[in-house]
Amino acid sequence: MRWWFAALALLLPMILSGCGSGQDAAVRDRAAAFQDAVATQDWAGACALLAPETRTELEAAAKLPCAEAIAEEKLPAPGRPDRVDVFGTMAEVRYQGETLFLTRFADEWLLHAAGCTPQRPKPYDCALHGG
Numbered sequence: 001m002r003w004w005f006a007a008l009a010l011l012l013p014m015i016l017s018g019c020g021s022g023q024d025a026a027v028r029d030r031a032a033a034f035q036d037a038v039a040t041q042d043w044a045g046a047c048a049l050l051a052p053e054t055r056t057e058l059e060a061a062a063k064l065p066c067a068e069a070i071a072e073e074k075l076p077a078p079g080r081p082d083r084v085d086v087f088g089t090m091a092e093v094r095y096q097g098e099t100l101f102l103t104r105f106a107d108e109w110l111l112h113a114a115g116c117t118p119q120r121p122k123p124y125d126c127a128l129h130g131g
Contacts, residue, residue, distance in 0.1 A: 031093040043067035051110040054130035
């Protein structure tokens with residue numbers, strides 16, 4: 001399941017830093033909207049921002065509808081935003097203490113993983129993630 005994050009970590013150094021910088025604001029806004037929904041316990045709003053496979057995996061693992069399942073995840077409160085990296089159809093938003101991964105679908109960015117913290121030797125351990 002975490003192969004995606006390992007592959008991402010290996011590809012990041014090879015991706016040009018200027019690639020997708022015009023998308024930074026859209027990614028940052030989407031990540032902030034998700035963090036705001038979690039902070040205010042707007043679980044339906046948080047679910048609306050999840051990528052389809054993330055939502056499906058969350059509901060299947062918890063055997064609950066998304067809004068109930070995400071409330072049980074106890075996602076961390078975000079710290080100050082540190083960095084946004086956009087590479088093609090994927091993005092990473094780093095906060096102090098947490099990282100979010102987003103994927104672009106058509107014309108919108110959706111959360112692929114949240115509550116991610118670095119775990120050595122593996123790149124990240126995520127509380128919420130898609131397959």
